[in-house]
Amino acid sequence: MKHDIITDAKKSISGAVHTDRRHDSAEKHVTGRAEYCDDIAEPQGTLHAYLGTSTVAHGLIRSMDLEAVLAAPGVIGVLTAADVPGCNDISPTGQNDEPVFPVDKSEFHGQPLFAVIATSRDAARRATELAKIDYEVLPHALDPVSAMEAGYPHVTAPLKLERGDIAPAFDSAKNRIQGRMTIGGQDHMYLEGQIAFAIPGEDDDVIVHCSTQHPSEAQHMVAHVLGVPSNAVTVNVRRMGGGFGGKESQMNLFCAVAAIAAKKWNRPVKIRPDRDQDMTATGKRHDFVVDYDVAFDDSGRIEAVDGTFAARCGYSSDLSGPVTDRALFHADNAYFYPNVRLTSRPMKTNTVSNTAFRGFGGPQGVVAAERMIEEIAYALGKDPLEIRKANFYGDRNDGRLLTPYHQEVEDNILPRLIGELESSSDYQARREAILQHNARSSILKRGIALTPVKFGISFTATWYNQAGALIHIYNDGSIHLNHGGTEMGQGLNTKVAQVVADAFQVDFERIKITKTTTEKVPNTSATAASSGSDLNGMAALNAAEQLKERLVAFAAERWNTEPETIRFHNNMVEIGSELVSFNDLVRQAYMARVHLSAAGFYKTPKIHWDRAAGKGRPFYYFAYGASCSEVSVDTLTGEYRVERTDILHDVGKSLNPILDKGQVEGAFIQGMGWLTTEELWWDQTGRLRTHAPSTYKIPLASDRPRQFTVKLAEWSENKERTIKRSKAVGEPPFMLGVSVFEALSMAVASVADYRECPRLDAPATPERVLMAIERLKTRE
Template identity: 60%
Template sequence: MSDFVPGAASTSMKHESALLHVTGQAAYIDDLPEPRGTLHLVPGLSTKAHARIVSMDLDAVRAAPGVVCVLTADDVPGENQISPVHREDEPLLATDHVHFWGQVMFAVVATSRQAARQAVRLAKIDYEEKPAILNIAQARENGSPMVWRSLIMQRGDVERGLKAAPRRLSGQIEIGGQEHFYLEGQAALAQPGEAGEMRVWSSTQHPSETQHLVAAVLGRPHHLVTTEVRRMGGAFGGKETQANAWACLAAIAADRTGQAVKARLDRDDDMMATGKRHDFLIDYDVGFTDEGDILAVDMVLAARCGWAADLSGPVTDRALFHADNAYFYPDVRLKSEPLRTNTQSNTAYRGFGGPQGIVAAERVIEEVAFATGLDPVMVRLRNVYGTGTRNLTPYHMTVEDSITAEILTKLVERCDYQARKAEIRAFNRTSRIIRRGIALTPVKFGISFTATHYNQAGALVHVYTDGSVQVNHGGTEMGQGLHTKMVQIVLREFGLTADRVRITATTTGKVPNTSATAASSGADLNGMAVLDAVRKIKDRMIVFAVEKWGVAAEDVHFRPDGVHVGGEVMTFQQLAWQVYFARVSLSSNGFYKTPKISWNPATGRGRPFFYFAYGAACAEVSVDLLTGEHSIDRVDILHDAGQSLNPDIDIGQIEGGFVQGAGWLTTEELVWDGAGRLRTHAPSTYKIPACSDRPRIFNVELLENAPNREETIFRSKAVGEPPFVHGVAVLQAISDAIASLDDYRACPKLDAPATPERVLKTLMALQERAVMKTG
């Protein structure tokens, strides 16, 4: 029995750590009190992209002031492997070879972080350099192997469809990578215990995976290792697998020295050593009609994956899953190429490959719009998933709830798209220096882990005799408000106020075998697990009340003014006390697994997603033709969060996701030199969006009266990754502004990121093509 509680789930409540955040009292790994004698670990990184290690002289390092020990591969007591996908291709510490500039070769453990940082520079390493493959073009030219199998998704006959199409075009789009740039860098603290125990505090999105890998490198069973994380200062996927190395190194050092050891990377080492969002090179071939109907699509999506598999297989798979975005392709073939390179091992990033696939889908729409002379919004509406035979994805999942047309139509009206577009066209006809552009793009984003076994979660809930409640679940808090939503679920079910419910740190000692907090599934999975635990306790309390007061179960209600038992009202505390004295358990675990999903990568078919989240964004920009710089003048977003658990938090996620997505596609550029060294490895050389880069006018709305059709936690929808894709509207709007130079007759073919340099290059290329057309 569920009683809705105003102020709980489905309404806004402040973030459970908001006061701690703004007062500086929220504790992160580096804020934790250090045990007496804590040592500090700093990694020694390779300075070659691909080489054989001829010799590694660390004598001067060991002799440096404050150094307690130096770790190499020979010092790993268990397995020297931290591959999250069990590929045995990712040694914790390099052995015979290094495979990218920044690979960890050794680690210095010293009495202070400064002493370790100074000592690490004293290493004398002799390399025998080997040819390095640094990008997708080189990987293809040199036959570089793939880090994962190539996946093909297809439906219909794409060759026949392309050949029979009245019109056809092909092209290529380059999409850059992205640094996670979390505020809190990678950090871990390991403390040895008795009988081989090891406790690790880690800034990780996946406590169980960290636990398992620490146990593996120590050569111990999982039950001797406990991983804990109260909160992270941002993660965005960069702490799903990339946090493991630092926790493992700290644990080995703690085991060897018998003292607590902390590892906290500085920003340069962090950016040099950790993986990024995958950059893609996508080739497309499209058949269509004069009316803008897409008939066939053939795409090859190649990704720079780095030196090890990491999560590149699932990432490139998900890029294929979203290469249709919200559109139905009658005949389609999508193929991935996850290519091995001598660069950082690219990894999870908000959207997990989906945004790259969606950028390609929107380029296809843009190409067809320019080729036919139609408004891109009209082309989008003509091709969205619908009903009947137009609802089957390339991976043969039926889209049962497509609302893209509804959202697009509503946003077109609400943001006055047509009138603004006409006004922008008029402005551009007389403006010599500044050109304006506008674009409106949708998103359809699948929600679930495509690794089916990850779609499960556990929770542990305790009710104490004073009526207060403690909650623990397998999800991690990285600022997104997951813990707040879990509190709201408990408040709603028990009729309590926020001060009566406490979320504790996520720990493998309370909830084992957790899934990563990723794939936008944190609230879906953990919310249902918490609800399961709460309702087990609640049902016991109801049974007790029925037996004691002789009422029917439906006459027991948990409300803000107390627990109603028939005509009697008592406080939750009073009922909990009586239940305890009746020797009824007030503690329970909870569990949830996502229903309906299945996926067979061998056939490229299945239902990998429980449901889809939808939305649309309209972006208006101004572009300076002299400098290539742009400003985002206005953004309107209409987003589908189902029955939102917390509208304020969800709107905040949408705003932040949009800005991060726009940054990826405009200002954030990763650059490696010819030797394979990342040159954009600090805030001075890598530009994330600043306050001045935000939209001048920013309107965000949640779609009204749109509960999830599937049985999720209170019919909500995930709001983590889908809003990131709204940034695509900015890239399309910049392209629209550039297109005005040729009177909108040709697709500018703008790649990402649309930095000022790339915008100017695209401007010149468009003008050259226009001159060639006119002779």
């Protein structure tokens, strides 16, 4: 009977894990009451900063005349490299190649050269235009191919992954295809732009409010440029209006400028670039040029792969090393390569330094893998899905489970996922109907594709796989939760609070979720790599378990009972034969001087990585997914639309199914946009021309699939001991958008009776689709 009471009680608390719970700030988001960095009340005397930027892609700075700038109305002063009191470098990897302001050379068009500090943002912005800068213009390279041809260096050491022996495999292969694919970049297009607000304190102290995914790094960078210890800098983040990786390292510049100015003039300083400057001065998803060589047998099974992944990294290293590493980690996607060699080429270019973006290089690797599958399918006249299935990772019985980086794929559920989606989406019948339609229709062509995703979860920089949390229980029974993760709309705070509510068996509403601050949880990792819930959820659970242990020990002594008889449920605590409210237990524990605060900690087990050897277990586990998309293409214009998409995605045992479905939906649309409409374009002078929503096209509501079905694999449960056996959901579903790209390819291939791979480059804009159609027609 006691067991039944406890079980029923557990079901009755609000906000328990594995249940739908709306985002804790949802109502605030839609009503406008959610407070962001720009909503913080400005103290009297607040100053505003704006960046003055370079007008050449590559050149020596002969002179910089700022007299007219200083004389402009409202201007208090300017900042240049000479005004940086500490180290003039904000490189996130410590390579000393990313100055706050350059000393004598501009390395990309739009590079910040100085900052104007004025009494208003408008005054600062107008004053930047008055600068007179004389350059000695130097030759520039804007893309990885031209950079390689010009002999530009790598921004960081390349990586090679190798297993087996590709030479004899290629020599003996019956079939072999070589090709090149260009994969475009992507702007983050977060709703809230970059912003930092610094308030000076006494001695070395400064408080920085900002929109960053990595408060600890912002803290360290500000301390670095100010020449003060990290304990003098406090970084606060309540929420972000989107991040997607664009606020992992790119916020360093804005925090540094605001903090330097605040300490120099001893007044609060805010910096908020407009959208144009935000897009020109901050990094994006890396463009890649992939050269591939694949050998395969007559059944379509891959025998050898050789791939070189050259990336447009920009003028500095930023995070390009780990981004290009992860591209290689995912160049297999779901497929076993018996013999493989993968090499990265992180190229320096005279463009803004590219950075983290949802998937962190993984999507570019996945697209390359799918291109090779597609090449094989068209060469053999087979359905690409048949080739995909033939190359899936296997099991210990067939030995097909070792990745190019020598980690075994132990939890492969793709055969079941693909099988279920193939059935529920009616793929085979629809594909046959599309083939018949295309044979009859000369103008409107259709295409369909079902593509898989296998995505590794963990930071490949092993030391980032740690997290902290802090929980206070106040003597009235209310709970204060703080952790090192940042909320950017993904629902992290909601999930972590659910974990805590479930641990104490109290209602979600009892828990106060507070801003992320370096004052409470130190040395945190970025909220990135899809690890937010995994890391911070476990850290919070660790803190909750410490507190429960203390409360149980107190209750066992106070009520003279065994600890094993004490149970938390439904805002109550069962102590032997008594039921005591959670509030009452906490109050009595406080009176008995029980410590009601705990710092939790978690580090991911099992992972290790030897970059020099190209071997290890960089990922704790894999997340899987599958999507089936159907498109219609107008062969006269190249325009197209997505008719239908069906998704089945693996999130393990979901912490919050409704939030996870929202993440899958959003990730798919963003991934689809990257591969179809979002095009970055630089002119010959190195100036970014797609620098605003007027020139850069993200997907609209009208671009979503006409029929859109998203389901979670409810039967899945993480085999590893993650938080409540869940799986990460931030990045893996981004690559589900590849199904749209592959469906477009089928529609284009139909004009030549599917005899040739169209070799679409990404993004597959209507222009590129039309050119591919015309190219195939001329070969008929």
